[in-house]
Amino acid sequence: MTDSPPSYPPAKHILRSLRYEVEHRPDFTSTASMEAGPHLRSASGHVEIGALATLADATAGGLAALAASPGWIATSDLTLHLAGPVSARRVIAHGRVLRRGKSKIVLAVDLESDQGSPLGIATMSFSVLPRRDGNPIMVSSSEATTHSFLPSDGHLDEPAAEGHIHEAIGLSMIADVVGGVETDMTEYVVNTLGAMQGGAVATLGAQSASSAVQASTGSNEFFECMDLVITYLSLGKVGPIRASAVVTQVS
Template sequence: MSREQRQERDQADEPGLRLVGHIGTELLRHEDGSVTSWCALRPDLADATGALLPGCLAFIVDGSGGLVTGLAAVPEWVVTSDLDLRLVGRVTVGPARTEARVVRRGRGTVTAEIMVFDEGDDDRAVGVATLTSAVLTPDFEAPGAAYPVGRRVGHGTPDIDATPIREWLGLETTAGGASLALRPEICNPWGILHGGATCLLAEAAAEAVVGGPPGSLRDLLVRFVAPARVGPIVAQASVIGRRPDDTVVQIEVRDVGADGRLTALATASVGALSPT
């Protein structure tokens, strides 16, 4: 293993980066402040058809959007306050690639637009997202320096654990939702449940209540309303209505160990989506 790979492994083992390291994203900061990210299409991140799970797309959108908005806020840093992902296709070849840019920097918030592509399929567009982050003063060193301009920074190593992502997260599903136990590996640097993990939890809950197979998520809107710090974290889903091609679901995410505090509200559509 090279020195660079060891550094990336060690970074991915730090609290707040273990989930990022498990998924194995790569990020590239550009001189204009925009950020490109990649995520390989691996069996442990895919559904039964071999396409990348939409929840993993939401995860890398959260990561690239969080980085691009965080860099715009330095010396402060950010937490995601809302994420809206709309899909028009599936990542079937890979890697998935996102292009994130800041569209507004306000005093207390930063908003980004993120385009999503299947790079291996002639850069076919598969989705678009917007993400808004709240600006906060961190009690840790803002990680902007870890992403120098022009350097492609990877998380994880070639020997990434091949356990399916939902199993690795400890996701458990019921007819009406999904849950997971909170542990350091799936928290962000603030010590709260990673926004990308919340997206994967909401995805599983939406599919469970509809009865759809993994990978049937079409759109996902998540609004983060309070930190999830204790656990277990439970996502309870309910069907709002059905349309010809999909079912619309509302999801409440609560921190059971914190008196059932509401931590996120999500709306999702679940239904078959053409790969192309």
């Protein structure tokens, strides 16, 4: 006899900060959403690309888990291209499975505003893994299923009361390292495998790149990341987890 899988996500978690809600359909498509409150925005007022990557990763990950059932999955790579800075208060994600193989599942996620304006597109692949006792149970259904990951601290309708996503993750700068940023491993960023959630990794990488560009130009301007291409080499389970960057060209 095995214990029931633990509840996921924990009470304080990056998905709850997004007020993440999703509907998965039996044709392996889904629609999800996030509320882009002040805690998910940069100094310029635009939505952090790390938050958008978290939305895309969670949407695709849920679909991939259904497609891989009874197995489980881990993100192999994530690519996100934005059409421009995102100002929408609510972002919608439409996910679909492009390829469903025995060892890998490939998906695409289209991002749009709640008014229907296109914001960006993400593509991801997931490795299919043997199921472990601690993995959540995801079972395909002949009907649509919905899930809501909302705050559990009384701030359901008060996004302004939440700390910024960088503070919640615990992101801090590393002195004397170009684009050096780091964070500890906490429940806030954990995924179903006990490692850092893919969107949190993206947030770390995006901040590293933006800091490196600002340092290399010596400018007081604010630089925002518009594209992400991430390959996940291994599971980050022990902190601190660090990122650094190399600026190859400024034009």
